[in-house]
Amino acid sequence: MVTSETGPEHKGHEIEPDPRGPSTPECREAISQLYFFLDGELTDERRHKLQAHLDHCGSCLEAFEFEAELRMVIAERARDRVPTSLRERLAMVLLEESAKDRHVSDARQE
Template identity: 30%
Template structure:
């Protein structure tokens, strides 16, 4: 996109980086350059305004939600099982809830050559 006016930074370049600008993920020099362009260029400022509104909407609708404790517990358990299987560790239930852990360590060495 180009508004037809000459700017130090091309319109398409500014619009490609507008999310970095919105998220404060560019350095101060780049931020000043993008801000200057947005101040001078009405079409880019309009596009920036749409993106800014979209970002606020997404933050309002999708932010702040937390996974229920039951889901977190299930995920932790599945991760634990996967890690134990990968490490070839077995956990056996004993009488009255006691646990016996059998660990077999296998050493595998992987070398990469360039």
């Protein structure tokens, strides 16, 4: 039995894994749409259909929860911290380029 804590509208509900596994046509379709679901790229109709499937299919819910958690871990770990010295140099270059652009624009207007 799976207790969902992260799935859509599943908080605290116990969901039995689907004994048919993710090999059913419905499960294959649901799994193929998980990334679109997580990215918010599904139409309302498809999102509701997938959510209804996840409400009743423990196997697909487990896959959803894994992918959702994996994305959160990747997003957290993929954040790069730009050193202060590099940020300052970039800001300086941008200011210089902006000043050059203004100078060229002013020269054209004369």
